[in-house]
Amino acid sequence: MATTWLRASMSMTPTSARGMATLKDIETRLKSVKNIKKITSSMKMVSAAKFTRAEKALKPARVYGTGAAALYDKNEFVAGEDKLYVAISSDRGLCGGIHSGLGRKFKALHLESPIKKSIIVGDKAKLILLKTMGDTYLSTFNNVGKKASSFTDALEIAEEILSHEFDSADIAYNSFINVVSYKPIIKPIPSAANIESNDAVYAYDEVDSEVVRCYQEFSLANIIHHALKEQESSEQSARMNAMENATRNAGEMIDKLQLQYNRTRQAVITRELIEIISGANALE
Structure with a gap:
């Protein structure tokens, strides 16, 4: 037993x-x-606090950005064949498919008409597009998204864009709609020479070339600053939801x-x- x-x-x-x-x-x-x-x-609570600040900063930036783009939106400019593409993202992840969505938008454009010149803002877009169009990079910007962007950051990006020759520039970024939605959009920007060739610029008075170039630099900085704020609000809302x-x-x-x-x-x-x-x- x-x-x-x-x-x-x-x-x-x-x-x-x-x-x-x-x-x-x-x-x-x-x-x-x-x-x-x-x-x-x-992380959700931190993102919620950052989103509140980003949304608050977006309102004045949207006013200046929309005002700066009014000349380009209300007048037709010849696009030209020499196009420069600018992608605005950030260095940070854990925010759903916000960066991959922008990457898909760029890849679709590249399939339609091969991109030859591009400037990439943020490491996420840089890594996503590196294999497809890495040879088109003219310059890249990093350390984006770790802190709130300033007008000085936008001015640096604008100066880099204007340092290259192009007929028109397409700026791609995520536009904030509401707390649960955003969409990637493209904002076309003509070159200074393209602006000077448009008769609408001279409708009221003779405009000096230097004035046009100064205006373009300032307006482009405002548009870039607006795009950065749109991207930040979209990213923080996406991260909060994620x-x-x-x-x-x-x-x-x-x-x-x-x-x-x-x-x-x-x-x-x-x-x-x-x-x-x-x-x-x-x-x-």
């Missing part, structure tokens, strides 16, 4: 050990997911793991009770 009980105990031991190992694995995973939920919840979804998914996973843990623990306890009862019966 004793030998029978010993064999029964030895045969039951690995099963119990496997059960305990499974419990330990579930417990470790449960702890990990709980930590992830804390992180994503904190972190909210991640927090909700983590909560659902925690509930499932907790249920699995309880069921496994109950199964282990039941198995141990069966072993004890079997051993007691074997001794009788």
